[in-house]
Amino acid sequence: EADIYQTPRYLVIGTGKKITLECSQTMGHDKMYWYQQDPGMELHLIHYSYGVNSTEKGDLSSESTVSRIRTEHFPLTLESARPSHTSQYLCASTHKGQGGDTQYFGPGTRLTVL
Amino acid sequence: AQSVTQLDSHVSVSEGTPVLLRCNYSSSYSPSLFWYVQHPNKGLQLLLKYTSAATLVKGINGFEAEFKKSETSFHLTKPSAHMSDAAEYFCVVSDSGYSTLTFGKGTMLLVSP
Numbered sequence: 739e740a741d742i743y744q745t746p747r748y749l750v751i752g753t754g755k756k757i758t759l760e761c762s763q764t765m766g767h768d769k770m771y772w773y774q775q776d777p778g779m780e781l782h783l784i785h786y787s788y789g790v791n792s793t794e795k796g797d798l799s800s801e802s803t804v805s806r807i808r809t810e811h812f813p814l815t816l817e818s819a820r821p822s823h824t825s826q827y828l829c830a831s832t833h834k835g836q837g838g839d840t841q842y843f844g845p846g847t848r849l850t851v852l
Numbered sequence: 853a854q855s856v857t858q859l860d861s862h863v864s865v866s867e868g869t870p871v872l873l874r875c876n877y878s879s880s881y882s883p884s885l886f887w888y889v890q891h892p893n894k895g896l897q898l899l900l901k902y903t904s905a906a907t908l909v910k911g912i913n914g915f916e917a918e919f920k921k922s923e924t925s926f927h928l929t930k931p932s933a934h935m936s937d938a939a940e941y942f943c944v945v946s947d948s949g950y951s952t953l954t955f956g957k958g959t960m961l962l963v964s965p
Contacts (some may be wrong), residue, residue, distance in 0.1 A: 744895075771952075779940065780955040781896075794950075839946070840886070841953060845895040851931060 742844035744829050750850045751819055759814045759825065759847045761829030769832035770812040771841065774798060774825050781828060787812055819851045853877040854945050858956035866964050867921070871879045871915075871930040873959045878924060886944040886953070887917055896942065902926065920940035938963045 751757055758825045761770070762835075768789045773781040782812050783796030787806040801823070812831075817824055829844040859874040877883060884903045888896040900911025907919045918927045926943060943956040 742895075778958070780957045781953075782950060782955075788954065830896075839884075840898060840901060842898065843888075843896040851965070 742829060742831055742842055743750060744827075744844035745848050746825065746847060747784060747845060748848050748850075750751050750852065752852050753818075753820055755819050757816050757819055757848070757849070759827055759829075761812045761844060763844075764810060765831065765833045766809060768809065768833035769839070770806070771830040771832075772796070772804060772812070772814050773830065774800065774830040775846075776825050785814065799805075802826050819849075821851045824849060827848070854883065854947050854954045856943050856945050856954055856956035858943050858959045860959050860963065861957065862960045863955075864908065864962040864964065865933045867935055868932050871928070871933045871961065873943075873961065874929040875926045875928065875939050875956060876924050877926060877943070879945055879947055881947045884895060884946040886890075886916070886946070887911065887926075887928050888942045888944060890942065891939045891945050899928070899941075904916050922948075933961075935963050935965070937961060949964045 745760045752836050764818045770787045772785040775781045775792045776782050782798035783790045784798050784800040785804040787793050793804050802814050826846050832839045855878045857876045886901045887899040890896050899915050900909045902909045902919045910916045915930045940956050940958045940960050944953045946953050
């Protein structure tokens with residue numbers, strides 16, 4: 739099991755605001771991920787990191803940015819929120835166990851941009 | 853390239869009856885396969901995973917899945933549904949060693965009394 743924390747759980751904000759979604763894990767996992775999930779849809783990978791100072795863009799293009807200054811922390815930032823950013827954002831980290839990697843997910847942040 | 857197809861967007865069962873959620877995959881390499889469950893307003897919880905060991909994988913809450921390479925399938929089953937099983941279920945494939953996941957579109961399981 740992995741403990742992954744995301745804050746805030748819910749956020750309603752106006753257009754043009756800068757927001758940062760927090761994600762942290764206490765298990766020392768090197769690999770971390772951000773997914774975007776629209777209602778009733780599958781998850782799409784938007785960012786991932788293989789360790790400190792490593793960040794990569796995922797399969798789905800996103801206007802958000804991420805940073806990885808510490809192993810346990812992987813925040814996601816939107817410089818200027820728009821209604822099109824309304825979605826659920828899920829953070830995950832990878833535990834390398836027997837038989838390969840397994841991703842564990844945080845509870846998610848549900849973002850609404852008015 | 854890898855992909856996942858969940859054949860049913862919704863499955864409705866009565867409490868106490870069997871559950872079958874279907875999943876087909878394609879992968880260029882030996883895949884790792886997962887089933888995750890997502891309850892309303894919650895994150896994803898890992899149910900079970902297949903990583904080239906036994907083809908019949910047992911997970912939490914009485915769920916199990918069978919990896920069938922010839923059919924490229926990884927269907928999720930449970931002998932007897934419980935009301936608390938009502939949730940959305942995602943089949944996921946990962947090419948071995950790359951750690952990036954490809955998700956299916958999800959199957960919503962509805963359980964009636």
